[in-house]
Amino acid sequence: MSDTSMVKVLLYSDGTQHSLSAAVYTTSLFKNIPNMHLTVLYVRDNVESSRGGDPNLIESWPIDPKSDWVKHLMGEADSDKIIQYSEILAKTNEIFSKRGYDVNQQVIYSDSNISDMAKAIINYSTTNAFDLLIMGTRGLTSLKGLIHGSLTHNVINKSNIPVLLVKKLPQEFVDRYCTADDGGTHGSSSQFRVLLYSDGSHQAFSAAVYTANLFKNIPDMQLTVVQVRESDEEPIGSEHNWVDAWPVSPTAEWMKHALDASDPETKKQYHEILAKTNEVFLQKEYNVKHQVLYASNVVSETVNVIFDYATQKPFNLVIMGTRGLSTLNGLIFGSFAHNVLNKSSLPVLLVKKLPQAFIDSFLSGPKS
16 A cells, blocks of 8 residues: 555545445544545535635535435434434544544545546545545446446546445444444444455456455454356355466466556566465465355346345455446446446445556565
């Protein structure tokens, strides 16, 4: 990551229910990532540049929300949910106040069109070497959103920094968050349960390396590496080794997809990454589980199998590789990333290629 003593997280906030979900989830991460430093980013229209005024995350959310607002956020809008909404707001404000020295709030300016806003967010995150970008999302099913441009689509397609997307917060998360004493936790006891989906692709390789790096920043992380095989394959047990999925002697094309180049120096670095990641997983063996699931080769069924498994455990985060979300065919006929983001009630972290700065830091860092 950008700094061995700090995890730099950028949270995009726009005052919507979805960004409140993202803000609450991000706030809860302070418990699991002790060295996290958060920047809350607001994008204002260029015409507002003369108005001034410091932003405040809590002031973005309504104190007395309409029932539709609460319903979008929490699934229902009865009196108990409205009370719990107030508790969420109070808890989030409390954590931000306690961790004020770890929280920076930043306003940047852009034209109001989606493309320029996405470019402004990505430029800021890249220039300031953030390790993770967190955003709220309503999902990615809208054909209109793909054709005319949604902010989520644009950011994921253009960002080389991993993007974590949050929709609605699961009720179990909300209950634990509101009753926790020190910043909220979720899942079993203090464990942070992560599901890494692995399919042997170069995008999955990037996701695996990024996940391995998380071990040094999340002390209580418990990882399950999930592989999905076709239902008609011969069962060969529930164990597999993630490192067996990656080629020992990759082709030039594979190298270009994974690390942008295929020259001898890059190939050497690939082997160093592979060795380092395997080393981390072996050292953390007691915190790593491997699981094989079975499904047909239909995208929607594969996604359902993964999230049935993820919900039953339950996990706090799903990590997967992605090539981006730009294809129209992917939306019409069903792409894996689209289906995952639309069906998951869990936060999903998408990883494309690993930035060179990340690779250099990963290889030079101390043993986990």
